Amino acid sequence: MADFLDVGLNLQSLGIGWGTIVMFVLMVGLLLTGMPLAFVTLLVALIFALGWFGPMSIPLITSRVYSFVMNFVFVSVPMFVLMAAILDRSGIARDLFDAMKLFAGRIRGGVAVQTVFVSVILAAMSGIIGGEIVLLGLIALPQMLRLGYDRSLAIGVVCAGGSLGTMIPPSIVLIIYGLTANVSIGELFTAAFIPGFMLAMFYVVYILARAYFTPHVVPPADPTPIPTAEKLRLLKGLALPILVVFIVLGSIYGGIASVTEASAIGVGGVVLSTILRGEFSFALLRDAAMQTLATVGMIVWIGIGATAIVGVYNLMGGVNFVSGLITGISDNPTVIILFMMLILFVLGAFLDWVGIALLTMPIFVPIIKSLGMDPVWFGVLFCMNMQVSFLSPPFGPAAFYLKSVAPPGITLGVIFKSLIPFIMLQMLGIAVLIAFPGITGR
Amino acid sequence: QEYSFRFQSSDPAGNPNFEYQKGWTDLVAERSGGKVKIELLPVGSVVEYNETLDAVAGGILDGQICDSSYWAGKDPAFGLISNPVGAWSDPAQMIDFVENGGGKEIMTELLGSYGLHFIGVSTPGLEAFVSRVPLDGVDDLKGVKVRSPEGPIANVFAAAGAAPVNLPASEVYTSIDKGVVDAADYSVFSVNQQQGLNKAAPHPVYPGFHSLPLVEVSMNKAKWDELPDDIKKMMEETVKEFQQTQIEGLKKADGAALEQAKADGSITVHDWSAEERAKFRKIAVAEWERVAKTSPMAQKVFDTLTAYLKEKGLL
Amino acid sequence: MSDHPRTREEIDLAATSEGIGAPVPESGLMGRIVDKAGYIFAAGIVVAALILLTEVFLRYVLNSPTIWAHETTVFLCGSAFVFGGLYCTCRDSHIRVVLIYDHLSPHARRIADIVISLVCALASGFFAYAAYHMVTRAVFTPSGEIRLETTGSAWSAPTPALIKIFIFITMVLLVLQFLILAFNYARSGQRD
Ligand code: NA
Numbered sequence: 001m002a003d004f005l006d007v008g009l010n011l012q013s014l015g016i017g018w019g020t021i022v023m024f025v026l027m028v029g030l031l032l033t034g035m036p037l038a039f040v041t042l043l044v045a046l047i048f049a050l051g052w053f054g055p056m057s058i059p060l061i062t063s064r065v066y067s068f069v070m071n072f073v074f075v076s077v078p079m080f081v082l083m084a085a086i087l088d089r090s091g092i093a094r095d096l097f098d099a100m101k102l103f104a105g106r107i108r109g110g111v112a113v114q115t116v117f118v119s120v121i122l123a124a125m126s127g128i129i130g131g132e133i134v135l136l137g138l139i140a141l142p143q144m145l146r147l148g149y150d151r152s153l154a155i156g157v158v159c160a161g162g163s164l165g166t167m168i169p170p171s172i173v174l175i176i177y178g179l180t181a182n183v184s185i186g187e188l189f190t191a192a193f194i195p196g197f198m199l200a201m202f203y204v205v206y207i208l209a210r211a212y213f214t215p216h217v218v219p220p221a222d223p224t225p226i227p228t229a230e231k232l233r234l235l236k237g238l239a240l241p242i243l244v245v246f247i248v249l250g251s252i253y254g255g256i257a258s259v260t261e262a263s264a265i266g267v268g269g270v271v272l273s274t275i276l277r278g279e280f281s282f283a284l285l286r287d288a289a290m291q292t293l294a295t296v297g298m299i300v301w302i303g304i305g306a307t308a309i310v311g312v313y314n315l316m317g318g319v320n321f322v323s324g325l326i327t328g329i330s331d332n333p334t335v336i337i338l339f340m341m342l343i344l345f346v347l348g349a350f351l352d353w354v355g356i357a358l359l360t361m362p363i364f365v366p367i368i369k370s371l372g373m374d375p376v377w378f379g380v381l382f383c384m385n386m387q388v389s390f391l392s393p394p395f396g397p398a399a400f401y402l403k404s405v406a407p408p409g410i411t412l413g414v415i416f417k418s419l420i421p422f423i424m425l426q427m428l429g430i431a432v433l434i435a436f437p438g439i440t441g442r
Numbered sequence: 443q444e445y446s447f448r449f450q451s452s453d454p455a456g457n458p459n460f461e462y463q464k465g466w467t468d469l470v471a472e473r474s475g476g477k478v479k480i481e482l483l484p485v486g487s488v489v490e491y492n493e494t495l496d497a498v499a500g501g502i503l504d505g506q507i508c509d510s511s512y513w514a515g516k517d518p519a520f521g522l523i524s525n526p527v528g529a530w531s532d533p534a535q536m537i538d539f540v541e542n543g544g545g546k547e548i549m550t551e552l553l554g555s556y557g558l559h560f561i562g563v564s565t566p567g568l569e570a571f572v573s574r575v576p577l578d579g580v581d582d583l584k585g586v587k588v589r590s591p592e593g594p595i596a597n598v599f600a601a602a603g604a605a606p607v608n609l610p611a612s613e614v615y616t617s618i619d620k621g622v623v624d625a626a627d628y629s630v631f632s633v634n635q636q637q638g639l640n641k642a643a644p645h646p647v648y649p650g651f652h653s654l655p656l657v658e659v660s661m662n663k664a665k666w667d668e669l670p671d672d673i674k675k676m677m678e679e680t681v682k683e684f685q686q687t688q689i690e691g692l693k694k695a696d697g698a699a700l701e702q703a704k705a706d707g708s709i710t711v712h713d714w715s716a717e718e719r720a721k722f723r724k725i726a727v728a729e730w731e732r733v734a735k736t737s738p739m740a741q742k743v744f745d746t747l748t749a750y751l752k753e754k755g756l757l
Numbered sequence: 758m759s760d761h762p763r764t765r766e767e768i769d770l771a772a773t774s775e776g777i778g779a780p781v782p783e784s785g786l787m788g789r790i791v792d793k794a795g796y797i798f799a800a801g802i803v804v805a806a807l808i809l810l811t812e813v814f815l816r817y818v819l820n821s822p823t824i825w826a827h828e829t830t831v832f833l834c835g836s837a838f839v840f841g842g843l844y845c846t847c848r849d850s851h852i853r854v855v856l857i858y859d860h861l862s863p864h865a866r867r868i869a870d871i872v873i874s875l876v877c878a879l880a881s882g883f884f885a886y887a888a889y890h891m892v893t894r895a896v897f898t899p900s901g902e903i904r905l906e907t908t909g910s911a912w913s914a915p916t917p918a919l920i921k922i923f924i925f926i927t928m929v930l931l932v933l934q935f936l937i938l939a940f941n942y943a944r945s946g947q948r949d
């Protein structure tokens with residue numbers, strides 16, 4: 001088949017070990033040239049498909065592109081982005097944050113803390129993080145900046161908070177883990193809730209500590225009492241957002257809609273809110289939809305590139321490679337677990353979570369079971385590791401999602417720098433989960 | 443000469459089906475004295491579950507172990523032969539149809555036209571039905587929202603008065619747990635029990651009345667043709683062994699899970715009477731007839747299948 | 758922004774500017790056409806939301822779910838996802854790491870732009886070739902007749918074949934767009 005495409009490059013002679021290293025180096029090198037990220041990952045996948053297997057293997061990349069875009073659960077991404085774009089164009093978001101000041105205005109760092117709580121609520125509404133981070137990035141980030149929050153802190157809160165979407169049930173990460181490890185998804189959801197909430201509390205404590213020890217990062221507390229009439233006016237700003245949240249959560253937990261459908265219900269609720277506020281217009285919907293297209297174009301193509309690399313790497317024998325790394329490392333269960341965490345951390349820097357799950361689950365889960373450890377607990381631990389992978393550079397999806405909607409001045413460098421303390425907190429969460437497995441309630 | 447192949451399964455790594463399939467690849471290595479190495483990849487590793495046919499045909503993968511109904515979008519005949527809803531009440535019947543009743547010839551012809559060779563058949567067994575509401579017969583299906591996957595099965599449920607809902611496997615748990623759907627076509631009893639579906643929907647029907655999937659082991663035809671005859675024969679024989687191990691193993695697992703479910707006071711296991719199963723099969727046959735008209739190969743499947751069932755007194 | 762606080766209007770404008778942005782001038786006429794065509798796909802997303810809402814209503818209230826709602830939704834969003842890649846290419850809004858790029862001289866940046874566009878065009882060319890193979894398998898039966906691959910579900914719509922064809926078309930258009938970009942970057946470089 002098409003010998004003219006055979007570039008005469010034989011990467012297979014590198015072997016999988018060096019192949020892995022060359023792949024990572026190539027990816028980072030190409031990224032630094034300023035080439036669009038989606039095309040960097042696609043190009044690396046292409047080079048390895050061609051060089052390792054020859055031209056007949058390239059259709060695996062287009063096949064993965066096809067499967068990726070036709071995945072029903074990803075329908076929730078444009079829905080969440082559309083919701084955000086409409087909220088952003090109406091006055092709902094601003095009124096919400098003004099009203100939040102009512103409760104948090106007296107506490108230094110209060111609005112950032114509330115943003116964490118808003119993310120926990122959003123996390124209960126969806127299981128995919130792309131849409132949530134865009135939503136927080138469009139709504140909470142500009143509002144926190146407007147109120148005078150430090151840029152780094154605000155960025156970190158949005159990315160780390162938005163990533164909670166897969167830690168708090170429903171969670172697509174836990175669902176895929178459950179299907180792979182053949183354990184109860186219900187038990188995974190139950191076990192993940194407290195660790196997820198604990199992580200959110202780490203973020204809260206961190207914000208409060210920053211507000212106390214580095215006072216310049218948060219706006220000063222406003223001690224002037226707000227007159228009752230003003231309070232009532234501000235409180236009205238809460239009514240519609242709470243209603244939308246209530247409808248979405250109600251439709252999920254009331255058995256009315258599936259998680260993906262509930263995201264469309266959210267769109268319906270937000271449109272209804274703009275109508276009630278008298279802000280709805282055709283232009284508003286059109287502009288919001290156009291922005292949604294532009295945003296999901298960016299987000300989804302990052303996923304497309306990532307999925308292409310995963311397919312090629314698995315065909316190269318990635319699973320056997322990871323399996324070889326871990327066999328015979330130690331007899332000590334703690335050492336094995338820590339080594340697994342290290343592998344997850346390294347992979348998390350370069351791959352998206354689906355790829356990591358495909359590479360490591362077939363190896364890790366049987367080991368965990370044979371060591372007599374609880375696979376449900378490990379599922380939660382895996383999910384916590386994926387929190388880190390969302391934030392860690394150079395491939396940090398949360399940072400990319402935020403970048404897709406952030407003001408131009410906020411570069412990826414700025415975002416990744418802001419995420420460092422939050423990555424530390426996530427690692428602390430992992431450590432706590434390993435030291436005290438009982439947190440999962442098992 | 444040594445051979446090394448990459449096969450992709452349509453099951454995830456920790457699933458019992460995958461373990462049995464892996465057992466086949468070990469057996470092949472053992473019987474060939476290490477000359478034939480098959481690396482079995484879990485679902486989605488290289489391409490998605492519903493794209494492996496093209497990947498094997500195109501030489502990206504060497505082979506696949508998967509439910510043939512995933513190819514119903516290519517030719518409805520695949521949907522009919524791999525899941526003639528209601529036709530089978532025991533794995534042995536389906537296996538006998540494929541191996542001795544003309545099924546193998548059809549699978550060989552169907553897959554052959556796409557550039558694949560059909561090596562053999564297996565099945566996880568008769569699936570159990572997941573339900574939140576008590577179901578003791580066809581009439582109870584009226585108005586029940588049933589999650590159903592690809593293939594003609596949704597039409598059969600619709601004809602039986604149920605309301606089929608199209609949901610991907612990843613949304614089944616949350617949807618059944620919260621009651622978005624009342625029932626679901628999912629997997630065998632032991633897997634349903636392990637994944638907590640019977641806990642969320644405490645009225646499972648076991649044995650199921652709806653689905654007994656045909657799982658094909660197939661590989662790239664050109665690569666198969668290059669193999670020496672003794673290896674070909676060995677691969678066919680080992681598939682037969684793997685099939686028996688899988689059916690027996692899962693039956694045993696189903697039995698253990700059934701005990702577990704019965705011991706759990708919150709789960710009520712339902713079993714349909716022979717009359718109710720026959721009633722459901724009758725509805726299904728009408729749908730087989732409709733599918734038969736949609737492609738020449740589907741007609742061939744229909745003719746062969748009904749002839750076999752009549753001969754065995756099953757229709 | 759903590760060092761020089763901006764007004765609310767400025768921040769809001771900045772936050773939303775990506776959405777109401779425009780194709781880069783170097784994308785040429787094609788960029789402007791793609792930009793207009795984006796309207797159809799954006800509308801598709803809104804329609805998808807409406808379909809899902811209708812489906813929930815039909816299922817929950819009337820107990821009569823459709824067999825087409827989810828497949829149509831996936832198709833509408835899937836086409837928007839694919840087209841979104843081309844749309845962002847015309848706007849040069851795909852995420853890039855500009856750590857080094859931003860420190861280059863204008864001349865070096867032009868050269869980087871040209872090289873990157875050409876490499877992306879080449880890669881897209883390979884994907885167009887691969888997508889062509891995918892399309893032939895989805896459009897023709899082994900005997901050579903035309904039969905669009907369907908989902909194989911109860912509705913069995915030919916959406917798989919349609920999306921595969923659309924991926925092929927988009928890859929071809931990406932080649933074209935990247936070549937136009939490279940050409941225009943080179944031309945404006947000469948003018949400098
Ligand atoms: Na969630």
Ligand code: NA
Nearest residue numbers: 348389392395
């Ligand atoms: Na990362």
